[in-house]
Amino acid sequence: MGRQGEMTEINLVPMEDSSSGHSSIEHPSRTEQRSSSANHNTINHNRQSYSYSYSQSRPPAPGHYHYSRQSYVDDTPGASPPGTPMTGGGGAHPYGSLQPPRHPSYATGNGVDTRSSSPFPQSQTPFRSQDTLRPLFPDTSSTFFNKDWVKDGSIAQLHSRDDAEFWHGWKRNLFYFAPMLVALSLALYWIYFGLRIAFIISAQNQKRATFPLAWIFVAVEVSVAIPIFMQNFWTMFALKKRRRPKLRLIGNDVPTVDVFVTCCGEDDDLVLDTVRASCDQDWPQDKFRVIVLDDGKSATLERAVRDLADTYPNLYYKSRPKFPGVPHHFKAGNLNYGLDEVHTMPGGAGQFMAALDADMIPEQHWLRAVTPHLLLDPKMALACPPQLFYNTPPGDPLCQSLDFFVHVCEPIKDALGVAWCTGSGYVVRRDALDEIGNFPLGSLAEDVATSTLMLGKGWKTAFVHEPLQFGTVPEDFGSHLKQRTRWAIGTVDTSLKLNFCLWGDKIKRMSFAQKSSSFLYAFLSLFNILLTVSMFALPVVLIAGKPLVAYANFEQLRWLIRACFAAYVANRATEFVLFIPSGYHTGQRGSRYQLWMSPYIALCLIRAFVLPKWLGGQAQAFKPTGSLQSALNERDAAKRAPMWRRMWTIIVNYMAWFHVGYVYFCLVAVAMSSYRCFTNLTTKDILICLITHAFWPPLTFIIVCSSFWIPITYAVDPPTVPDREQLLVRDPKTNVAHPTKESKKIAFKGQSAWFEFELTFTTLYTTAAFVASFFY
Template sequence: MAADLIYDIRELPDSSQASQGQRYRAHLYHVARLAIWTSNVYLTIRGLAVLLGPQQWQTWMMFLVEAIFIHLSRKDQNLVIAAFRVNREGRRRRLRLQGNEALPRVDVLLPCCGEDVNVIMATVRAACAMDYPSSCFRVLVLDDGGSATLKEAVSQVQTEWSHVSYHSRGRQSGMVFAKSGNLNYALTELQRRSPPEFCAVLDADSVPTPDFLRATLPHLLQCDEAALISTRQYFSNLPTGDPLSQTRSHFYTCQNAALDMLGRAIDAGSGAVFRRSAVVHVGLYPTFSFSEDWQLSQILHGMGWRTFQVQEPLQFGLIPDSLTGHCAQRSRWNIGHAQQMPAMLSPEYKHYPTSLRWSIALNGLGIIAGEILCFLGFLAVPLLFVSGDLVPTNYPSLARTQIVMSAFQVLMMWMFEYLQASQNNFQSAPFAHLENKWLAGSTILAVLKFYLVSARPKGSSFVTGSVLNSWNRRASSAWKKMQVDLWKNGVWYNICLLSATIWTVLTAIRPILSGIGDISPTELLTSIAFPPLLHVCYLTLAVNWVPVAYVFNPPRYPVDEAAVSEKSEKAAPHPHEAAKDEISSDVKWPMVEKVGKEILQLGTRLEIQEQPKL
């Protein structure tokens, strides 16, 4: 019998933003196809011209740099095409599970390890107070920190909510498979006698809204092939403008939304709800990586299960409120992706199908390769500006064809990126798939240190909570904090790259501005004014300016400590309806214009529209 005949599931109207985004889907699909076709033709012509021309290093370097950034844009273009062919509406319905009788049983798993007790208890109280019959769900606090204080705090709220309980494997300090081992402990040991049908996972600092379960369960109940549904993560301490792109808006609204239409959405960790039998069937959470949520999604896909994502604001977490915390978080994720390759090539995981093992290994290789390619692509820009001719001119007609096609190809990339940003109402900027690529060098170094020095977590560097990753916001002085950001977090490299790029650009155009020498339009367009070079130069400046602006003009993070530390508060501290309405409204983040003007003004801050305060 169909699930919707057993359970009372109702559909809510779409938000205005979702309705507006649907208008762009058909246009975006056709532009994506045209962009791919144009880039294929262009790369063929460019490759032929490079082979037939003088074999110079600069022409080959320019060609490879162009291919790198075209390849990096292809992921979004292919996703748009695939998703549109499957679902032209491009939306996931907003559903609500009604009633209080005969609802499925759910265990809410809350893994933690050393986070602030007040932060954890804010999540515990909100989870216990969710709008769902207390007889149908339990809240299991899974403490790998072995905190007696946390245990006592949980016991105190049991007088109000008897369906919450404290459990611990003992003090693990992030070891013993970290979060994945903690979750597997619950799925095996704690649920052995009374396994629920579904489980939800909340990070220690992710406060759920009252309708969290009623909004997520219907998508699993209506599709027997669905194993997991992920929810977009929203944050209550987001600074104005989100300078580090910590909301990951592009991932949620563009990439994962397209994967959702294909039934292959990626689990973003906190806020996931899964069918317990499916996760047990595939061997529980994988323990070979720090990115266990990402790998679980891949394993489920390889085993024939579908995964979804909802965009509604159903949880509110905390982002790392320092550059050190942000860099540590990103390094942990990328080290997790790097772990996919050796794990899948080892005999320990031969129980996975061969095709699945190769898929996971290649996925990890592709992610790390993307970081390496960005690092090399940005580094090549200063060299290209002082290298002379970038386009072979031994065949004039072929040279003119390359110039025209290059301009058209760049134009199509920009058109696609702006349409994609318009689709989600500019919540993310054009070329947002490159956000945080200024960390590429640090990521490569972190992966090398992890494997060559010590493949073990160090201190709190791999603890999931944001509080322990934010220590340098309490540094003794602003100068000390800046030193940490410049050297430990590698921002000195971004400053050097920016300086080298700007210096080479000025050096290259100075003779033209001063009237020295006679240069023809063709010579200009095949060297410093070559459209792809100007395009990549802009990306280099825009991406690498982000951490520099952060260090010299740090944002102010809202402080929620008063709200989350009210131990006497019985009601769950969750965002009120007005805050959720603001998130759903039309909010624009014109980050391209912001970055460009900041570069031209050398640090003068641009006033932009303030983000919604949660």
């Protein structure tokens, strides 16, 4: 953090470059020292100049950056159309027709508003953004922030890392060993498979016969392992450290922003909580608008928003017309409608656009935290914070939180320059949207498509790893399935249209790392089809009475057990370290989720992209998760449906019969295989038969069966989640609500302990087999 009171300021002033005609950045020399008295102590502020870049080897100390208001003006072709407002003094306010809010706190005793007619005059308006900075300088006087440091148009660095709030200390140091553990795990795994293949060949030569099932089983294992290896190899880029600091935009000299709140059929109360928090942003009110884009055209929501506009005059309601037979392109069409509409509103379009899902409540400093990353780099098109949730049930049995993705995957993608737009909470530069023709149509994943197209045009994207928005996860099993399958279809559809980001004019300016990452995520979605098919290999081989491994002699069997142990233990160590940012139990839930969810995603992808309609194929359909009402009310202890109805709905209507069938098929195969082993004469033969058939370490069938049983355990014992209002802290005067501190965390539940017991048991079993290989 640096010593208290030290800071650095950079003036970003555009200078004309005679060689290229483009703007360059001038960094002024050191300015004089200043001092400020605080509690009879003198604090010196050394202002030094240096070139700031995220790619430099060492980030600057916590500091203070200044951007010029002129840096927003772009006279080049393709810039914002005439009428697009620019910040600067001497002219009309960008949203000049707006008046300050009529809020009770501004009124005197006789009810008369005594403020100046000029919105947010600097001499009278306090800097609300100081509140996030004061903990860094607790001993300073009350005038320190007002006069001696904070200046209009300044960017303050609060920390050298934006994710310092999530994890630090020994956890961060240990996480840097993840790439080395991944490399070790991959090496040992391929050694294990190499021995499997070599020993099958040796056994065939000895027996003078072929073992087709052994080859099929190995082929299936290798085909399933390859995508996992690709993903693990990609995580090795965690060594490439992110250099994204925690920034705040200070003062009232800020760019103009249009904040879109998109909704379509969600509960009014849910939408209004997001709207109020959006209007309550720490941002000059004459510099931003909140526009509710209601694709459901709710009359009650329209009335509520218009009533709320009496308090927040920068709040608007819009609902686009829809005509029969004319495609409306889902959320992308709704956003594009908003982008067109703002040009017809007073003051024209803002310089930046921000978007929030209907249920995502932003923190008060959301815009102050995200926008600086765009201001410091003129090629930064989009910056997005993680999607976090406040109603995740205890134990998160369906793995509905995105913690592993936002805390592990997205930071690595950001380090590689390929951060995805995650759909809510992002701030985007209008010039970048104009260049790609606004949000791409015809996709269920307009957020991924948008950020990919921007990267293809040479723009940059950023992931701001701060807790800046909190939303709600789907409240029932069916809504969860619809949400995740829609994401998978949208990702694959976008990738197909962009040739999996391997070639084409739309992605020609993407780097190799960006193309590789985009290809990998699309491929991993398709991988669910292969994973679903591969899981039948184990029970089929056991039913056929064949061993899972082939070998020519006992020495080869010993080495197979030892190699299996080494690969498994290395993988467990890798998981423990790799899951640190998101939490160990969250990572394990994600691994199990990939198993039990794969049949749903596989079926959806096959029906959407493979099967014709006459064979059960179906066009891509969209249903907003928030508009789906739970018929079971399974998370409400007072209203939930009885168990028999929950079981019937999830097993029959939501096709969990597949999971039940697979588990019983697998257990029957294990029982039949084990029964055959006990027909042997000696104890040694029985043990060898068991260990080479159903009980080959690390007892894969136990993990797979327990994972596949999750939908059934959910139906029998669903989690209880309090009413949403109990998870919020609401201001009695403004009615603005934010999630409680406790609701932002995932509570622990006994199911996680049971899963850990299974993993511990399989690890101990594998260790016992390894030790026994030296004695038998």
